[in-house]
Structure formats: C-alpha cells, structure tokens
Amino acid sequence: xxxxxxxxxxxxxxxxxxxxxxxxxxxxxxxxxxxxxxxxxxxxxxxxxxxxxxxxxxxxxxxxxxxxxxxxxxxxxxxxxxxxxxxxxxxxxxxxxxxxxxxxxxxxxxxxxxxxxxxxxxxxxxxxxxxxxxxxxxxxxxxxxxxxxxxxxxxxxxxxxxxxxxxxxxxxxxxxxxxxxxxxxxxxxxxxxxxxxxxxxxxxxxxxxxxxxxxxxxxxxxxxxxxxxxxxxxxxxxxxxx
Ligand code: NAD
Numbered sequence: 001x002x003x004x005x006x007x008x009x010x011x012x013x014x015x016x017x018x019x020x021x022x023x024x025x026x027x028x029x030x031x032x033x034x035x036x037x038x039x040x041x042x043x044x045x046x047x048x049x050x051x052x053x054x055x056x057x058x059x060x061x062x063x064x065x066x067x068x069x070x071x072x073x074x075x076x077x078x079x080x081x082x083x084x085x086x087x088x089x090x091x092x093x094x095x096x097x098x099x100x101x102x103x104x105x106x107x108x109x110x111x112x113x114x115x116x117x118x119x120x121x122x123x124x125x126x127x128x129x130x131x132x133x134x135x136x137x138x139x140x141x142x143x144x145x146x147x148x149x150x151x152x153x154x155x156x157x158x159x160x161x162x163x164x165x166x167x168x169x170x171x172x173x174x175x176x177x178x179x180x181x182x183x184x185x186x187x188x189x190x191x192x193x194x195x196x197x198x199x200x201x202x203x204x205x206x207x208x209x210x211x212x213x214x215x216x217x218x219x220x221x222x223x224x225x226x227x228x229x230x231x232x233x234x235x236x237x238x239x240x241x242x
Contacts, residue, residue, distance in 0.1 A: 002197065004236060005085030008169035009075060010187055012092045014176020014202060018069040018221040021062070021095055023176075032059075040151045049133045056147040057130040060113045063096055071175065071220035072101035074228040079103060081232050088165050090158075092177060092184050094149055109156040109184065115148035124148055156183065166190050171237070175201040176220050179208035188212060197237060201227070214240060 013023040024031050031039060032055070038044040039055045075098065079087040090107040091098055096114050098106045116127040116135070120142035127148075135145045150156050166172075172191040179185045188211035192198050198212040201220050209215055216223045230239040 002170060002195075004170045004197070006169045007078070007082065007085065007087045007171045007173065008165050008191070008196075009078075009087070009089045009173045009175065010092070010177060010184060011075075011089070011098070011175045012177025012181075012184070014178075015071050015091075015220050016066075016069075016093055016095055016097050017176065018071065018219060019066045019095075019097055021066060021097075024178075024181075036152065040149070041153060042151055045146060045151070052147070053130075053132050056113060056149065059094070060128070060130070063113060066095070066097065068097045068101035069221045071224040072097050072103070074225040075175075076102035078228045078232065084235060085170070088169075090162055090165070090184075090187075092181065107158050107162065109150070109158055109162065111147070111149040111157065113147070113149075116145045117148045118142060118144055119146055120144040159183070162187075167194060169196050172196045172198045173201065174198070174206070174208075174212070175224065177202075177206065179206035199227075 017023050022032060034055060039052055045052045075089060079089065089098060089103055090109055092110050094108065094111055094113045096112065114126060114128055115124055116131050117124045118137035118140060121137060121140040123137055123139035125138055131145050131147065134143055136143050137145060166187055169191055172188060174188055177184065185208055188198050188208050192211045199214045199216060200206055200209060200212045201216050201223055203219065204217060205215060216227060
C-alpha cells in the first residue's frame with residue numbers, strides 16, 4: 001500500500017449521531033420534523049424568518065446538552081499525534097463537537113450554529129444566544145442577521161481551500177456521510193481519481209461507496225478509535241489486510 005503522509009477527513013451528520021444529534025433524513029425530506037425547503041433554503045427564510053431563526057435557536061441551545069463521542073475524540077487524537085504529514089478536517093456538520101473534542105482548524109463547509117452573519121454588511125460573528133429578526137449586527141447595527149448556515153442552493157464555504165486539500169491528500173477518510181449532498185458527495189471521486197486511498201466509515205454503504213477502496217461498517221464511535229489506534233501504531237494501512 002502507498003505511503004501515507006497527508007490525511008484528509010470529511011465528516012457528516014453520522015459522526016454526531018451517537019452524541020444524540022439526529023441525522024438528516026434524506027428519504028423523507030424532513031429535518032427535525034420540518035420540510036427542508038422551509039428551514040434550509042433562502043426562500044424558506046424569506047417566507048418565514050421567525051420560524052427559521054427559531055429552528056436554529058433550538059439546535060444551538062441543544063449544543064449545550066450534548067458532548068463529543070469517542071469518534072470525535074479519535075480524530076482530535078489523530079491530528080495531535082500524526083507526525084508524518086498533515087491531518088485536515090472538513091465537516092458538513094454545523095455543530096461544534098469536533099472543537100469540543102479538541103480538534104483545531106475545523107473547516108465548516110456548511111457553516112456553524114455558533115455563528116450568525118449580517119445580510120447587510122457581511123460580518124460573521126460568534127453567537128451562543130438566540131437570534132431573531134430584531135437581532136442587530138454588532139458591526140453595522142442593522143437588524144439583518146441570519147444563521148451562518150449554507151442552505152440548499154447556496155455555495156459552501158472555503159471551497160478553494162478544500163480543492164487544494166483534495167488534491168494533496170494520500171488518505172481520504174469519509175465518516176458518517178450519506179453521499180447525497182453535493183459538492184461533498186464528489187470529494188471521494190476526486191481524491192480517488194488523483195490516487196489517494198479512500199476509506200468510508202458508515203453504518204452501511206453510502207451512495208458513493210463505489211469511490212472507496214475500503215468500507216469500515218459499524219458505529220463510528222467504535223470503528224474509528226480502533227482504526228486510529230492501529231494507524232498511529234503502524235503509521236501505514238497494512239493492518240487492514242491482516
Ligand atoms: P446524512 O444525515 O445525509 O447521513 C448520515 C449518514 O451517517 C448516513 O449515511 C448514516 O448511515 C450514517 N450514520 C448514522 N449513524 C452513524 C454512526 N453512528 N456511525 C457511522 N455512520 C453513521 O448526513 P450528511 O451526509 O452529513 O448530510 C446531511 C446534511 O445535513 C449536511 O449538510 C449537514 O450539514 C446537515 N446536518 C448536520 C447535522 C450536525 O451538524 N450534526 C445534523 C443533521 C444534518
């Protein structure tokens with residue numbers, strides 16, 4: 001197996017499921033009992049701003065009741081202890097459990113519950129309280145704040161940086177993501193085409209399983225700590241074939 005230096009990790013809602021945050025139910029199109037069009041599109045926000053603020057307020061409040069699980073801690077440990085190259089973490093999640101587990105420099109491509117942004121001046125501000133249509137921007141004073149979340153139809157954040165990371169990794173690990181939300185669903189195809197070794201961690205094969213060299217199936221809170229232990233011990237992937 002090729003030598004591994006740079007590791008790129010993509011996480012999705014599945015990594016936070018064991019912490020008690022529900023995954024997105026793509027078959028029913030419902031997210032926490034709401035239609036995705038109502039709470040995760042700009043059109044939905046225009047139709048009913050108070051409802052959308054309240055939807056994300058509830059999720060933000062819930063972050064104070066949840067804790068990282070062993071999968072989040074395993075990734076923080078990998079980043080701290082891997083000495084052969086870089087470890088970069090991209091998440092589609094809007095929760096803060098990677099940070100709570102000790103991961104630094106997490107790339108939140110779909111935004112963060114703990115931030116809100118101003119539609120008037122573009123400021124992005126840290127925010128741990130409720131927000132509403134009356135919340136004023138701390139920078140420009142306008143009451144034009146929105147959740148700092150990438151909704152369907154909007155362009156994810158940090159795509160230029162992500163593109164560089166996808167080109168520069170030797171091992172790509174995709175964890176707890178269904179592979180149906182784009183552009184993240186394309187990442188595995190790209191790293192595979194560029195010669196990286198791809199591994200997915202999921203309960204079952206994802207929609208993009210064909211782009212992975214290996215699938216490790218089971219709860220990430222169990223499979224990931226075991227995998228990280230072996231990887232740190234051997235510094236290669238030969239243990240997968242034993
Ligand atoms: P998804 O909900 O579409 O898919 C979750 C995947 O995780 C599934 O393939 C499922 O089989 C797998 N899974 C569930 N429990 C698991 C476990 N214990 N171990 C391993 N895998 C497990 O998630 P997605 O692909 O991230 O796309 C959903 C979108 O919704 C994302 O854009 C994300 O921003 C958003 N979302 C975020 C959160 C969060 O921040 N925690 C929660 C729900 C949805």
